[in-house]
Amino acid sequence: MRLLRPRPLAALLLLCALVTAQAAPPAGEKPLTGFNAEGAARQRALEARFDSQLKRENLRVWMKRMSARPHHVGSPHGRDNAEFMAGLFRSWGYDAQIETFDVLFPTPKVRVLEMTAPERHAARLGEPALREDATSAQASEQLPVYNAYSVDGDVTGQLVYVNYGVPRDYEELERRGIDVRGKIVLARYGGSWRGIKPKVAAERGAVGCLIYSDPRDDGYFQGDVYPKGAWRNEWGAQRGSVADMPVFPGDPLTPGVGSVRGAKRLELKDAPTLTKIPVMPISYGDALPLLRALGGPVAPASWRGALPLTYHLGPGPATVRLKLEFNWDTRPAHNVIARLKGSERPDQWVVRGNHHDAWVNGADDPVSGMVALLEEARAVGELAKTGWRPKRTIVYCAWDAEEPGLIGSTEWAETHADELRRKAVLYLNSDSNGRGFLGVGGSHTLEKFVGEVARDVTDPQKKISVWARARAQRILEGGADERREARERADLRISALGSGSDYTPFLQHLGVASLNIGFGGEDGGGSYHSIYDSFDHYTRFGDPGFDYGVALAQVAGRVTLRFANADTLPFTFGNFADTVSRYVKEVAKLVEDTRQEIVEKNRLITEGTYQAVFDPTQVFVIPREEALPVAPDLTPLQSALARLQESAKNYQAAFDSPGARERLRSAETQARLDEVLMSAERSMTREAGLPRRPWFKHQIYAPGFYTGYGVKTLPGVREAVEQHNWKEAVEQTALAAQTLQQVAAHIDRATALLQGGR
């Protein structure tokens, strides 16, 4: 359920690089992290054979087949796709199983939205079939437009427009004396993950929530609408889950454990991640009459979308009734798990996944990524048929029930948690894929590695490496600092992962080092989670020639094959320490900025500036003074960082020493080093997890409690400061310092091994 493509690209992004100008040595001589020179040459030869296997036509045929009918979790075509894929994997020589979980998946029974004042108007709540889109008329199998895990409800209230519906927006409303208690809020998509909107609305006392797609964000403001162009049309709406995933993803009834048959389940009424109020997504065609009927103050300039009207805040006179009832059914989620057993280290697993369920036909999301994974797996299978075997076990996964809340992957990860913590060396994810630039997010211990991979794959349009193109984009479009760094730093930074796809249970719950990879940025559009995310749409606007599907298979295949074959797992720690040092600096700056904002706000109040400026014909509530906190002492965090940097440096020095090379000839040392390396990410977790959300155990990366998909790095301390919770900021600073010390100690163990210790 990856976000709209044009945005994440700007937000997440990319991979690493070596300095430009220097002529690259011939492929055979280029070093490869984790391999010796001879191994590197062998590996590159293998990859050339892998590349030669890849066929664009397969992607097209499979996409057409898999997106031929709606295939959400529990649907007949979803099951059929799972069986089809299992069959393919088996035909390619994999040990493939369908592993099924029983998961809560509500579908709508009653959906009523009507304006009751100042005039009656019933919402349409439907996406029309289009002649130009062959699958758009499959109404009987399509899930209607709705938000999964909204509670049932029948509420009536005056409407308030709340912009993106994030906490900051409610502070703006407060300034204007507008209270949403007892009201129904109308939020627009964007600015946060959608599930944040009903969560914050409920916290503020609203009784219902509507989320509409403003044409500014993914409609005609961006480009021509479907079917003329790629963008969302008047009646297009965005389905999606609103379960409180920043608390925990997966089946809302089985937090922390697999929802296998017979598992202990919460009662529906006790499920903490269901919304507190009913919520429904609507098209802008349905939002237009509501917005037109709003009175009250004019919305702030940045809140205004692209509809041809004056955006008012309300409350009212527009009054709406929202009635929702769901079938609270349990449905089977079919994960396809296909294994190719490792020849030397079968108990080290390279896990590679993409989801297969969609909201409707889902050609882009998720099939575009899924078919690239299939073609990758087929090519690996072909290699295996020639006698080659990976050293480590490769596990290909096609997840079901990602859309409602990363359920297939989460339940599998929870079910096999102990084994995965012992065996998983990497989780590599993809999701929707399109034409454009390589984007990479993930564990910074893999930054150097994934950059090497990206340098070895050629962009299908430009015939330069995909890293060179990604780097060029950063140079051209980044700010001054990003531009300088892209030119000067040996590696291109990868982004940190928040949430929004299946890496979350692996990375943030289990502490398995993870990567998320995809292409995009030239495939804009507004088909996301609508019936128009179709084969017809994708082959006009996504990646018409499937060139970037093949490029994804090349990048992901290399990651998989190098991890599977490396002598030593290709983790490094210098870039990780460098990135963490930025996070520590950011947090220090956040503390300082937050204190300065409080000082400034208080000053504006006491010097009478608000009072002097505000327009007396408008309501303006002057904010209250806030006590200036003592800044939390970040010294422990900074000391721990210094130690981490030292440990990273020592490891690299030890690894590069002739002695280490000697010692690593011993298979036992090699195996023991792998053991330490693969568990390095685990050392970044704490069993107790984050405050108020113990499921999230990673202490460096987490989805934001109030952003949803958007990442928060050093989340414990960062979010405490953002919430002005100064007591918790002090506690979390200590814990973050502990974590960094723990990671440093872990790295030191690897260093000791290289130096001949045990």
Add this chain to the structure above:
Amino acid sequence: MRLLRPRPLAALLLLCALVTAQAAPPAGEKPLTGFNAEGAARQRALEARFDSQLKRENLRVWMKRMSARPHHVGSPHGRDNAEFMAGLFRSWGYDAQIETFDVLFPTPKVRVLEMTAPERHAARLGEPALREDATSAQASEQLPVYNAYSVDGDVTGQLVYVNYGVPRDYEELERRGIDVRGKIVLARYGGSWRGIKPKVAAERGAVGCLIYSDPRDDGYFQGDVYPKGAWRNEWGAQRGSVADMPVFPGDPLTPGVGSVRGAKRLELKDAPTLTKIPVMPISYGDALPLLRALGGPVAPASWRGALPLTYHLGPGPATVRLKLEFNWDTRPAHNVIARLKGSERPDQWVVRGNHHDAWVNGADDPVSGMVALLEEARAVGELAKTGWRPKRTIVYCAWDAEEPGLIGSTEWAETHADELRRKAVLYLNSDSNGRGFLGVGGSHTLEKFVGEVARDVTDPQKKISVWARARAQRILEGGADERREARERADLRISALGSGSDYTPFLQHLGVASLNIGFGGEDGGGSYHSIYDSFDHYTRFGDPGFDYGVALAQVAGRVTLRFANADTLPFTFGNFADTVSRYVKEVAKLVEDTRQEIVEKNRLITEGTYQAVFDPTQVFVIPREEALPVAPDLTPLQSALARLQESAKNYQAAFDSPGARERLRSAETQARLDEVLMSAERSMTREAGLPRRPWFKHQIYAPGFYTGYGVKTLPGVREAVEQHNWKEAVEQTALAAQTLQQVAAHIDRATALLQGGR
């Protein structure tokens, strides 16, 4: 013809202040620049009597009368208003004359705009009468929607959307391979003064120009449209002059001389400030079908307005025919000039003006400012009736023909140029006025003075001084630097003047120190230059109680009275030198930034970044490398600045010395000092004027050649750098340095006088 209110307020602005917290001494003890302690007390008592005369009701009655019918230059009601005001002035004891000039004023004979492909559609080109607006139905007297000084023409061409139509926009089009040669451009209002749009379009080879009001800029995006709210509705359009005023304003046929009867006139075909191509303004109702019919690439995000469509660039398939013919008539422009002769220094004139002509009914523009001037003059007249006389002569002016091009004021200033250069001590201007914050632009030698005035006038809503409110706004809404300065600097900075109202001939042609004053910022709306700029509109959305009309009379009246009565003209030079030092720094930074941009652009080309990034499915023209210029040596300018700063300091020290106080008891010294002070602004001019526009003689402030109203400070060197004209930049640097040396020498003469020299 002052710009839309909400914008200039952000851009220009405000006046000076003393540091906040310190308790002000009682009014009688507060010093007053230009007066001794006793004189200051007397002056303040006079001002209290002045205030007590002001009656809000007069403003309302006069506005209703003057805006009762359309009153553009040459109209019966315009003449009637002139006679009415002359009568008022006389009844208040002024020596009032109507001084008439014969000026070129074209009005439309034929206006045809039709889309000829891909389908036929005729534009409406009219603003409908509204029941809610009593004067909107006076169709027979209303000027239709048009741009004055467009040439006649009958052109047909494919349409290209050019955003604001400024040079930067054409560079963007070039990147996309779009050429406007032979095309008709569609530009939106904003981003520059309107006359720049046809000028740049013609330079680029377009054959016609349409300018429309996008609802994003002054329509429903901003607020409810008229008559529900204040903003421009679907059919509202903006009349206005498109003569090339940055070359020279006034009658296009008599540059540099007064267009008195018998004056030598250019032939129409030789008039350099007429447009080169036909141009017409249209409503967004008329623009909508044109924009909908455009193909080609999607416009860049910042180019997109608030219409419910995807903004494309074209060219075509939309093809339009534009046919315009005008009556190229000469009309009488009636300036009203009213004098109150000075008792001691009758040959020193305080000139105070506002225009009286409108595009249609013009309640806001210009009557709101005009009636404040009238009430100010009435109150001054009342003071005079009690026996008081100003020391210096006060000249009240009601200008005609400002809207077509500052014509009434320019022709008067040109006609009386020699006398004004000898006698004018100040030109004080106002124009439209509304509810909100005091905004002041003008000569920085008056910054300290006008701040003192603003501290003595109370804001009618907040009961704090108007300077305190203006300062609070700057603290709240300014960037970090502006906020800091507003809090810490003794005086609030006034803005530099570009153009857009009647100060231009005085300040920039004659070198008379000038101020432009008005209130606004809480009176938003889109009635500008439409039939809806009416009494009904103004009394709902402008300044319904005329409180800020009275406040304007209080501020302007104080400026006038203090200048009229001061012992020594209240010019100071420290703030001027400080402001010029900022301009010099800005120019140095501009040089450096421009060179850096060239370096960076060349690097992006040579390293292949553009080539790597651009989307191969779109047209993208890689820019050409540009030779890196040698940076002009700014040392002479910096040295001149240092001398200027020194001179300013010396003058203040001399002025504050006991010896000076003694010497100024001599009336002759006093008079000689006044002489030097009043001509200080003249020392900032050069007879040769600016490159390619000799009419503009001021070397510190000028309207931008490619911005129109927007000011360029140190314009010779700044614009040369902006145009990458490096040879001229070197020449202009020398000239700017000469000017600053000349000003310093001038100040030194004043200092010498105070030190007992001659």
